[in-house]
Every structure is written in structure tokens, then in C-alpha cells.
Amino acid sequence: MRKLIAHTEVEVNEEGYLTDFSQWTKEVGECIADENGICLTDRHWEVIEYIHEKYSCEEPLSIRGIKKSGVIDIKEFYKLFPGGPLKKATMIAGIPKPKSCI
Amino acid sequence: MKNLVILGAGTAGTMMANHLVKKLPRKEWKLTIVDQYKTHYYQPGFLFLPFDIYSTKQVKKNGKKFIPKGVDYIQKKIERIVPETNKVLLEQGDELAYDILIIATGTKIAPDEIEGMNGPMWYKNIFDFYTYEGAKALRDKLREWKGGKLVVHITEMPIKCPVAPLEFAFLADSYFKNKGMRDQVDITFVTPLGGAFTKPKATKALHYLLEEKGIKEVTDFNIERVDYENNKIIDYADTEVEYDLLVTVPTNMGDAVIERSGMGDDLNFVPTNKGSLQTTDYENIFAIGDATNLPASKAGSVAHFEAEILTDNILRYIQGQPLKEEFDGHANCFIETGNGKALLIDFNYTHEPVEGTFPFPGVGPLQLLKESRTNHMGKMAFRWVYWNLLIKGVHIPFVSATMNEKGKHFEEVTQ
Incomplete structure (x- = not known):
């Protein structure tokens, strides 16, 4: 479905995740964060940058990966993106939600 | 040579x-x-x-x-x-x-990755069922268990056979019903993912199973440690889940x-x-x-x-020829749902599990993404197929290495 975010029309799925990463911009990310009650700081952006790096290498994201990333520890990750940090961080970063097989 | x-x-x-x-x-x-x-x-x-x-x-x-x-x-x-x-x-x-x-x-389980998991209570009231030893120890425990809080838990993804923990919860429901003690057992499924099912299509088709069987779900739970002295698991957001019997799938590692x-x-x-x-x-x-x-x-x-x-x-x-990049992530799994029934799912890298028939388009006899007794028979027969055909490298008739898209209802797939 289409959604107007930051004055741009983007394709999202029913949960609000972007389906086409090329439509993502920093402004789109900020708007999604805002909708989730998160105000993005420099720390948030460092994490989003790390997520984008992983995504471009097709490496799956995990809490373990975050732990070993050297960017952030898990407790802080939870503070930055409260209530399901991987889900929220990936949504803001414009990439698909981490998933299992079914 | x-x-x-x-x-x-x-x-x-x-x-x-x-x-x-x-x-x-x-x-x-x-x-x-x-x-x-x-x-x-x-x-x-x-x-x-x-x-x-x-x-x-x-x-x-x-x-x-x-x-x-x-x-x-x-x-x-x-x-x-x-x-x-x-x-x-x-x-x-x-x-x-x-x-x-x-x-x-x-891949192997690595229970040492989580503090308190592989401690004094390992194989006392904390079990895995991904090893022969774990499954056998758990069998002995279940034979004499008097009931209480059963927590079925996934530590982190990826794990071998991702639906097995869910199947375990379904089979536990049947097992305790048959023993006439289901009312004394509280079953909770704890997952680091957003739900027991995470794909929209499967969630829609299968979530009723959890409700029907009275299995509770705790989602987005990323475990930090097991407090084995007080029988609870604690996640990074300080959420706690109490258990009397913890059946966990520890971290899977190469x-x-x-x-x-x-x-x-x-x-x-x-x-x-x-x-x-x-x-x-x-x-x-x-x-x-x-x-x-x-x-x-x-x-x-x-x-x-x-x-x-x-x-x-x-x-x-x-022969010095270029390699084919043909593997599409094809997987085909029976999912036990308890009471002598099972589901069958067929999916790959790009397609999520769909409804339809398998292996013959439009005919079956196996139904995809629907509970049936035939599917359960399929799962039981698979043990014979495994020992006699599969590991001997015999091609399984009518089942191709890449996913066949015929007879499956892709048009209903969202995402």
C-alpha cells in the first residue's frame, strides 16, 4: 500500500515497513521514528548506519550482532528503541522486519 | 588421483x-x-x-x-x-x-551462551530437545512431572528447524490432555520474534491453533539470563517469565x-x-x-x-564450467499440530508459505498450510523416507529441488 511520509509517497506493507529501500530518506526515517514516539539523536543514527551496513551485506540482524557490533550495548539499544528495538530500528531504517520461516 | x-x-x-x-x-x-x-x-x-x-x-x-x-x-x-x-x-x-x-x-546448541542456562538446573528443570541426550532426559522428566508452568522458549534466531518449538508446544498440549492433566499445566511460548508466526499469511491461517490450545504467547523476548534459583527467565527489557519446567532452544552455532x-x-x-x-x-x-x-x-x-x-x-x-546459482532456499516441512494432525508448508527465499496442494498441483494429496490427518501420516511416513531414500541420495519422486509454483495460491500472498 502507499503512504505519504515526509511529503513523499512510499510503498509500505500492512505493518508499516517500507517495501522498497530505495524510497528511504533520512526524512522518511525521522517521520517513522516520530510516529513511534522516538526522537532520533546522533546515537540513533549510529545504530541506523550499522543496520544499513548489515543490510547491504545481506547479513541478518540479531541481538547478538548488535552486542558484538561495538556500536552499542543491548541495554542502551533497548533505551533508544523501547519495546522491541530490532523491530523499531529496522522500521525506521526502512528495511524489512527480521523474520523467521513462518 | x-x-x-x-x-x-x-x-x-x-x-x-x-x-x-x-x-x-x-x-x-x-x-x-x-x-x-x-x-x-x-x-x-x-x-x-x-x-x-x-x-x-x-x-x-x-x-x-x-x-x-x-x-x-x-x-x-x-x-x-x-x-x-x-x-x-x-x-x-x-x-x-x-x-x-x-x-x-x-549446527549445535550452545547453552553456555546464556548466563544461568547450562548451570546446576540443566536437565533438572531446564531442558533442550535438540540433542538426543536432552530429548531423552526431558522424556524422563515429563513421565513423572506433576504439572505447573511449562515455558517453551527460543533463545535467538537462527535455529535449526524453526517451527519445532511451536510443534513442541502443540504436542505438549495433546500429551497433557491425554494424560488427563491439561488443567494442571500452563503452557507459554516465549520467542524473540514478534510472534509465534511472523509472516502475515501464516499468522492469519494458523494463529487460531494457539488460541484453540490455550497456549500463551510472550513475544519480542530477548533473553539476557536464566535465574535458575528463582525459576525465571529475564530479558534485556527486564521482562520476567516464571517457569516450573523450562524447555528452551539454546543459541544454535556452527x-x-x-x-x-x-x-x-x-x-x-x-x-x-x-x-x-x-x-x-x-x-x-x-x-x-x-x-x-x-x-x-x-x-x-x-x-x-x-x-x-x-x-x-x-x-x-x-570441468571448469561456471557454477549455477540455482538454489532458491526451497524448504518443505511438516508441522505437527497435535491430536494426530499436521500441517505442511512449502516456501523459499522469496515466497512465504502458501496455501495449495503438494506435490501435485491441484491434486495433492497433501494440503499446504492446512491441518489434516493426511499430513500427519506424511510426517510419520517421513521417518522411513529419511532412512531409506533421503540420506541415500535417492531423488524423492515428484519433489523438485527448486520450488514449484503451480497449484499454490500465490495471489493471496501479501508483502
């Missing part, structure tokens, strides 16, 4: 030995398979062992029976792979040189030999091309099954489909 060496004689390695012995000219190629363990386990059976549905005898056989003649079977521990010199170092200083290496060393060889990712899985199964770093090393970092399910059916494509690619590699 050239050497092709397979590391690991589990499902994937045994299948590769059986495929390649028929394809490689014996005068030019010597085939060797290495595995330190004598027993070949039927791992899908570990799900049934705790509930006394399968006996211990039904899930294990002597591995030697399945290694074909013409393949040298070495039962020794692998110390290290040295890709720079094309050698594998074995215990007692033995060395194996290879021209082509296939890594099929699988074999320690991959770490010793410096060839793995964070979880010791080998970076592998997802279409061709050649490792990313070494052109004469290939990987298959649970040992890879492929974004496919870690499951026997996946290894089976991979084996057909990898066999072709090994022959292409030998």
Missing part, C-alpha cells in the same frame, strides 16, 4: 557422499568423509522422543550403514581446516589433503572446528553463496546444510534440495 573430502556425516554430508560416489570417476577421484561420531541420529524424531511417541531406537542407527562403498569413512575428530594449504588436520596429527572440500559440519579454523561468522556459520553453495572465501570449498550462513531454514529438506544442486556444481567446478 584427486581428493574430495566431506566434513561431517550427518544428513547433508551423508547425502553428498551418496550423490558423488555415483558421479565422480573412481579412477580420478578419491572420496573421503570424516565424522568423529558413530551414531547417525534421525533428528526430526527428537521432537517426538520427549512425548514417548518415538522410542530411542527409532531415532538412531549406526552411521556406517549409510556411507556407500567406495567412500573412505574416517572416524576421527577434526582439529582444523587449513584452506591456505588445502589440508584438514585430524586428531593425533593426521593430515588430509583435498582438492575439493565440502563442509557439512552442521561447529567449533569452524571457529578454530577462523572460517565462520559470529555464530560460526560459514559464509556461503546462497545460490551456488560455494563458500565466499575459497573457490574449492563448498558448504551445505546447517553449517552455512544461508538465509534459508536449517532443515533436512533444505539440505536435501541443496544436495542436488551442489552435486551439479561440484561437477561443473571440476
Whole structure:
């Protein structure tokens, strides 16, 4: 479905995740964060940058990966993106939600 | 004489030995398979062992029976792979040189990764069912358990056979009903993911199972530690879940030999091309099954489909032809739902599980994504298929390595 975010029309799925990463911009990310009650700081952006790096290498994201990333520890990750940090961080970063097989 | 060496004689390695012995000219190629363990386990059976549905005898056989003649079977521990010199170092200083290496060393549970899990209560009131020992210990526990809070828990993804924990919860519901003590057992399913099912299509079609069986869900739970003194698991957001009996799927990691060889990712899985199964770093090393970092399910059916494509690619590699990047992540799994019923799912990298029929488009007899007794019979019959066809590398009739899109209802798939 289409959604107007930051004055741009983007394709999202029913949960609000972007389906086409090329439509993502920093402004789109900020708007999604805002909708989730998160105000993005420099720390948030460092994490989003790390997520984008992983995504471009097709490496799956995990809490373990975050732990070993050297960017952030898990407790802080939870503070930055409260209530399901991987889900929220990936949504803001414009990439698909981490998933299992079914 | 050239050497092709397979590391690991589990499902994937045994299948590769059986495929390649028929394809490689014996005068030019010597085939060797290495595995330190004598027993070949039927791992899908570990799900049934705790509930006394399968006996211990039904899930294990002597591995030697399945290694074909013409393949040298070495039962020794692998110390290290040295890709720079094309050698594998074995215990007692033995060395194996290879021209082509296939890594099929699988995945193992790593309960030490979580504080308090592999502590004094391991196999007392904290169990896994991904090992023979764990499944058997859990069987003994369930036989005498008087009830209470049963927590079925996934530590982190990826895990082997991702639906097995859910199947365990379903079978537990049936098991306690049959024992006439379901009202004394509270079942909770705890997952690091957003739900027991995470794909929209499957959630829509299958969520009723949890409600019907009265199984509670705790989602987005990323475990930090097990407080084994107070019987609770605690996550990074300080959420606590209490248990009387914890059945957990610990972190799954690639074999320690991959770490010793410096060839793995964070979880010791080998970076592998997802279409061709050649490792990313070494052109004469290939990987298959649970040992890879492929974004496919870690499951026997996946290894089976991979084996057909990898066999072709090994022959292409030998002939100096370009490799086919054909593997599409195809997986095909029966899911036990309890009460003698099961579901069947068929999916790949790009398509989520769909409704339809299998293996014959429009005919079946197996129904995809729907509960039925026929599917359950399929799952039970699969044990025979496994021992007699699958690991011997016999092509399963009508089931192709890549996913067949006919007879499946893709138009209903969202996302």
C-alpha cells in the first residue's frame, strides 16, 4: 500500500515497513521514528548506519550482532528503541522486519 | 588421483557422499568423509522422543550403514581446516589433503551462551530437545512431572528447524490432555520474534491453533539470563517469565572446528553463496546444510534440495564450467499440530508459505498450510523416507529441488 511520509509517497506493507529501500530518506526515517514516539539523536543514527551496513551485506540482524557490533550495548539499544528495538530500528531504517520461516 | 573430502556425516554430508560416489570417476577421484561420531541420529524424531511417541531406537542407527562403498569413512575428530594449504588436520596429527572440500559440519546448541542456562538446573528443570541426550532426559522428566508452568522458549534466531518449538508446544498440549492433566499445566511460548508466526499469511491461517490450545504467547523476548534459583527467565527489557519446567532452544552455532579454523561468522556459520553453495572465501570449498550462513531454514529438506544442486556444481567446478546459482532456499516441512494432525508448508527465499496442494498441483494429496490427518501420516511416513531414500541420495519422486509454483495460491500472498 502507499503512504505519504515526509511529503513523499512510499510503498509500505500492512505493518508499516517500507517495501522498497530505495524510497528511504533520512526524512522518511525521522517521520517513522516520530510516529513511534522516538526522537532520533546522533546515537540513533549510529545504530541506523550499522543496520544499513548489515543490510547491504545481506547479513541478518540479531541481538547478538548488535552486542558484538561495538556500536552499542543491548541495554542502551533497548533505551533508544523501547519495546522491541530490532523491530523499531529496522522500521525506521526502512528495511524489512527480521523474520523467521513462518 | 584427486581428493574430495566431506566434513561431517550427518544428513547433508551423508547425502553428498551418496550423490558423488555415483558421479565422480573412481579412477580420478578419491572420496573421503570424516565424522568423529558413530551414531547417525534421525533428528526430526527428537521432537517426538520427549512425548514417548518415538522410542530411542527409532531415532538412531549406526552411521556406517549409510556411507556407500567406495567412500573412505574416517572416524576421527577434526582439529582444523587449513584452506591456505588445502589440508584438514585430524586428531593425533593426521593430515588430509583435498582438492575439493565440502563442509557439512552442521549446527549445535550452545547453552553456555546464556548466563544461568547450562548451570546446576540443566536437565533438572531446564531442558533442550535438540540433542538426543536432552530429548531423552526431558522424556524422563515429563513421565513423572506433576504439572505447573511449562515455558517453551527460543533463545535467538537462527535455529535449526524453526517451527519445532511451536510443534513442541502443540504436542505438549495433546500429551497433557491425554494424560488427563491439561488443567494442571500452563503452557507459554516465549520467542524473540514478534510472534509465534511472523509472516502475515501464516499468522492469519494458523494463529487460531494457539488460541484453540490455550497456549500463551510472550513475544519480542530477548533473553539476557536464566535465574535458575528463582525459576525465571529475564530479558534485556527486564521482562520476567516464571517457569516450573523450562524447555528452551539454546543459541544454535556452527561447529567449533569452524571457529578454530577462523572460517565462520559470529555464530560460526560459514559464509556461503546462497545460490551456488560455494563458500565466499575459497573457490574449492563448498558448504551445505546447517553449517552455512544461508538465509534459508536449517532443515533436512533444505539440505536435501541443496544436495542436488551442489552435486551439479561440484561437477561443473571440476570441468571448469561456471557454477549455477540455482538454489532458491526451497524448504518443505511438516508441522505437527497435535491430536494426530499436521500441517505442511512449502516456501523459499522469496515466497512465504502458501496455501495449495503438494506435490501435485491441484491434486495433492497433501494440503499446504492446512491441518489434516493426511499430513500427519506424511510426517510419520517421513521417518522411513529419511532412512531409506533421503540420506541415500535417492531423488524423492515428484519433489523438485527448486520450488514449484503451480497449484499454490500465490495471489493471496501479501508483502
